[in-house]
Amino acid sequence: MTRWRFAAATDTGLVRDANEDALSVDLTLAIVADGMGGHAAGEIASSLAVEVITRRFHEDETVEGLYAAVEAANVAVLADAAANPERFGMGTTVTAIALTEDVAGIVSPTLINVGDSRVYQLRDGALRQLSDDHSVAEEWVRMGRLTPEEAAVHPRRHQLTRVLGMDETVEIDVVSVVAQPGDRLLLCSDGLSNELSPEQLVQLASPPMPLEDAVDKLVAAAKESGGRDNISVVLVEFDDVVATATPVKRTVSTAPPALAPPRSARRRSSRFTWRVAIAGLVLIGVVAGFVAIMHWYAYSTYYLADDAGFIAVYQGQPNGVLWYPPHKVLDTTFPSRNLRPADQRLLAATISEPSLASALSYAAYLNRAWHLTRTVPSATTTTTTSVPPTTTTTVRAVTTTTKAKG
Numbered sequence: 240m241t242r243w244r245f246a247a248a249t250d251t252g253l254v255r256d257a258n259e260d261a262l263s264v265d266l267t268l269a270i271v272a273d274g275m276g277g278h279a280a281g282e283i284a285s286s287l288a289v290e291v292i293t294r295r296f297h298e299d300e301t302v303e304g305l306y307a308a309v310e311a312a313n314v315a316v317l318a319d320a321a322a323n324p325e326r327f328g329m330g331t332t333v334t335a336i337a338l339t340e341d342v343a344g345i346v347s348p349t350l351i352n353v354g355d356s357r358v359y360q361l362r363d364g365a366l367r368q369l370s371d372d373h374s375v376a377e378e379w380v381r382m383g384r385l386t387p388e389e390a391a392v393h394p395r396r397h398q399l400t401r402v403l404g405m406d407e408t409v410e411i412d413v414v415s416v417v418a419q420p421g422d423r424l425l426l427c428s429d430g431l432s433n434e435l436s437p438e439q440l441v442q443l444a445s446p447p448m449p450l451e452d453a454v455d456k457l458v459a460a461a462k463e464s465g466g467r468d469n470i471s472v473v474l475v476e477f478d479d480v481v482a483t484a485t486p487v488k489r490t491v492s493t494a495p496p497a498l499a500p501p502r503s504a505r506r507r508s509s510r511f512t513w514r515v516a517i518a519g520l521v522l523i524g525v526v527a528g529f530v531a532i533m534h535w536y537a538y539s540t541y542y543l544a545d546d547a548g549f550i551a552v553y554q555g556q557p558n559g560v561l562w563y564p565p566h567k568v569l570d571t572t573f574p575s576r577n578l579r580p581a582d583q584r585l586l587a588a589t590i591s592e593p594s595l596a597s598a599l600s601y602a603a604y605l606n607r608a609w610h611l612t613r614t615v616p617s618a619t620t621t622t623t624t625s626v627p628p629t630t631t632t633t634v635r636a637v638t639t640t641t642k643a644k645g
């Protein structure tokens with residue numbers, strides 16, 4: 240059976256008016272919380288978190304029960320702030336070591352942490368920090384942007400990135416601790432770790448210093464160093480340890496399922512959206528291409544036709560294409576009634592031309608052809624009586640115009 244002995248102390252310090260830290264320790268759970276928020280709200284947040292976690296963990300002393308207890312504490316702090324607007328913005332760190340039982344009945348220590356309160360392990364005169372600080376500066380150290388030495392004096396070392404009571408979602412570090420008989424674990428708020436060096440912690444907290452004396456000396460030393468914040472210490476020493484259960488090291492997010500749909504559902508819906516978007520773009524492309532080709536085909540040609548007795552130039556297909564009707568682009572001053580009869584028949588059937596220039600040129604030619612035939616001398620008329628049938632048109636044209644003149 241894994242067992243520990245324990246001692247704890249908390250102190251307001253020399254500067255603060257009130258103690259916003261809270262702690263609790265018993266045979267299976269040690270916990271320290273450091274509250275924040277005006278109008279005594281920090282005190283309420285930390286004590287509420289400690290009370291809820293302690294009660295809920297003892298109902299289910301497993302790893303799952305432990306982080307469910309922390310999740311419940313987060314909800315409780317949020318609910319209290321919502322019910323008491325003057326406590327808006329209150330929150331608390333929480334760090335705890337619990338003796339959790341796995342499915343095989345093996346009991347072993349598990350650490351949970353949110354914020355910058357700390358858990359240290361003391362073994363053979365050496366000190367090792369087991370918890371990660373959730374502060375901006377320490378996150379930057381883990382990202383490689385700062386060295387630990389730079390973080391120790393960085394202005395954002397006190398700005399927390401995780402805290403209970405700020406949001407419905409909170410990420411909780413859950414880590415198995417490998418312990419052996421004689422090991423001590425030191426839990427503390429930053430009022431201790433900011434005032435004392437690692438060497439002082441080892442000197443004051445290590446065996447053979449009795450646990451009760453150790454916590455008193457740690458608090459006294461922090462006050463001697465300035466006591467600028469509330470100081471809380473819990474020290475446990477393992478008397479007996481059995482084989483460790485399957486180790487756990489993970490960060491659990493308390494995001495409620497209603498707020499975060501299953502990953503597979505999200506992936507399916509995003510894939511569906513992409514497919515619809517691509518199909519839509521392809522369809523728009525096909526329609527736009529078809530419209531462009533129809534427009535080009537409809538207006539790629541010109542033709543000559545009669546309009547109120549004069550030759551006019553039109554652009555488009557004579558009968559139109561789909562919703563693109565032909566339209567008149569030019570009126571000429573060439574009377575269509577003066578054209579040679581064959582040309583008049585051609586004009587009635589419309590005369591296609593590839594461009595506006597060629598259409599105009601052909602209209603001018605038709606008009607000129609009529610003038611030429613009209614000015615042919617009468618002798619020519621006589622001689623043309625014997626020309627082959629192909630030129631008969633010209634003769635008749637002359638006759639026609641002559642009659643018109645008369």
Ligand code: MG
Nearest residue numbers: 273429430468
């Ligand atoms: Mg503090």
